[in-house]
Amino acid sequence: MSTALVWFRRDFRVADNPALHHALEHHAQVIPVYIHAPDEEAPWQPGAASRWWLHHSLSALSASLAALGAPLTIRSGADSLAELRKLIAETGATAVHWNRLFEPALVARDKQIKAALREAGIAAESHNSALMVEPWEVKTGGGDPYRVFTPFWRNAVGRAVRDPLPAPARIPSPAKKLSSLPVDALKLLPTIQWDGGFYENWTPGEAGAWAQTERFCADGAARYHDQRDLPAAASTSSLSPHLHFGEIGPVQLVHRTRRLVAENHAKGLVGNVEHFVRELGWREFSHHLLFHYPATTDTPMYPKYAAFPWRDPADYADDLRAWQRGQTGVPIVDAGMRQLWRTGVMHNRVRMIVASFLTKNLLIPWQEGARWFWDTLVDASLPQNSLGWQWAAGCGADAAPYFRIFNPVLQSAKFDGEGRYLRRWVPEIARLPDAALHAPWEAKPSVWLAAKFSPGKDYPKPIVSLSESRDRALAAYARIKGGGEG
The missing domain is CATH 3.40.50.620 (HUPs)
Structure with a gap:
């Protein structure tokens, strides 16, 4: 036997x-x-x-x-x-x-x-089990790995997605019991209980993954394309940690969401579902890149960026700590960092904003951000973490151009205009009117007075000038921009 x-x-x-x-x-x-x-x-x-x-x-x-x-x-x-x-x-x-x-x-x-x-x-x-298309299955016409998402996905998305495999009704196993450690013996849980917010937000496991999938299909999927960038909206899938731990697979998600279209025939649902599938494609792309370029966990894909003039650790230590703790004085940045600490996740749009702020406004190396995310994200995926931070820093595959520096105030006003996200995670500024929430330091003293708000006392003033730090970043990137791709 x-x-x-x-x-x-x-x-x-x-x-x-x-x-x-x-x-x-x-x-x-x-x-x-x-x-x-x-x-x-x-x-x-x-x-x-x-x-x-x-x-x-x-x-x-x-x-x-x-x-x-x-x-x-x-x-x-x-x-x-x-x-x-x-x-x-x-x-x-x-x-x-x-x-x-x-x-x-x-x-x-x-x-x-x-x-x-x-x-x-x-x-x-x-x-x-982890991917729709494995890294060696998709190549350029010249037989090389892709470095740009759009042609990669154009190649990958046309391939047939296999049917999901059924769960077994029973697993025949030897009658003899083997010695086995209890899960508690692995000592995975924190000794200091900082994880209370995790229990409020997550149900790990295969059943939890499917429950979240069905919630997404019942609600967020129909609004995914239009509302996925709104941090206060519940229109993202919240499936990334379940995917990372393999509690559900991308093949299953593609079949389930496309079946949703067939079941409902709802106007606009096809576009929303395919946009979600495209986001799964970014996950595939990150695995493709890390497999072919394994050094990108720590070093820029494009060598010229190794010479980028980042600030010295002794110089940026206080700013890094303020960023980690959500005390930068820039509300959308602080909201994201506090959400991360409390829940183990951060809205994707806000991830881009906080990463741009760290690497460009603060000129702190992207590797510092990658390490912090690695320790604090429940969905910490090495391929996606590496791709995301190199994208934000402008030094990796399909990266944001070096001159793309997110203005956190404009981003906040555009995607959280009513301040629902800000008021939840930065309650110190909650009494301010909507227009003043995104940059409290710019509000008139009469607005502060009416809201009984004292800048610098109730909430920090920005640790850096957004305009001056933007100019500093552009000057730093200009020094190396002639060195090839990126």
Whole structure:
């Protein structure tokens, strides 16, 4: 009776799980396993917010698998290969199946593991659960990786999306119980309870992912294109952490949202759904880039930007701290940073604003922002984090032009005109009239007086002049703009 291990990593679902599906097709017994080895992901081990999600997602997966008759075996160690070998020896397994990951350190690790297992006579098979199109499947006419999204997506979107795989009704597993750690033993939760807002906003796990998908389909999907840039609106999908942890897959989402169109025939719904699918395409593009350009986690895609004249760490330490804490004196920036700290996520439009402010108005290296997001986002995805920050800094693929410097006041007025988002996250300015919310320091003293508001006392004055810092950034970029693409 053949036995296979299914090595769960960041694919915490039982439906549309190719590794699980193929193991069940070809083996009489299947043993689900999870190996906690964060040091293998160095230097990008999961951050604090991601570890919170991982704890709850693992708990949900464990319950789902137990209900199907195959408890999740959890092990921890510094070497996943060594742990797999122990499990093979304990179970007599002849095969190991897993779903591919695309971070540079994990690509290298998985290649080594696959080769070592096969050399030992074990069938080691990897599968695709995370993407619609894998990085090596889409190339330019010259056979090179794409660096610009639009032609990449034009190529990728025309490919047929496979049908989602069904969830198994039962997973046959050996009767013998294996030793397994409880999820709590991994010590993923914070020791100081700063995570209260996470529980209010998220339900990790496959069931939570589908509940959020259905909420989006029932409400936000029809308004996605028109309202996705409004931070106070509930029209974004809020599915990014579920996607990151593989609680739901892009194939499933494409099929579900396109089925929504077929079921409703609502005017305008096709465009909104396809715009959402295009956003999934950006996620695909980020994985494509990181796979082909693994150094972009830390270094600019275009070498000329390595010489960019960022400020010295000793000079920007206080400004960085003010940005991290949401105390810059620029309301839309502070609202975003406070939302991030409280909920583990930030609205996408606001992410662009706060990133532009850090890299261009403050001239603080994008790597500082990337590291902070990595630690505080529940949806911290290395491919998307790297692409987003290089885009904001103007030094990566498909990047914002160096002269694109978001004016946070204009952005705030355009996308949060009534101040609903600002009043929620920056209550110190809530009494100000709408017109004064976006730049309180520019309001007339009579407005301050009427609102009983004291700038610099009730709420900080801006830590930098927006106009002067914009000119400074343009001058800095001008010094290197002649060095090629970017």
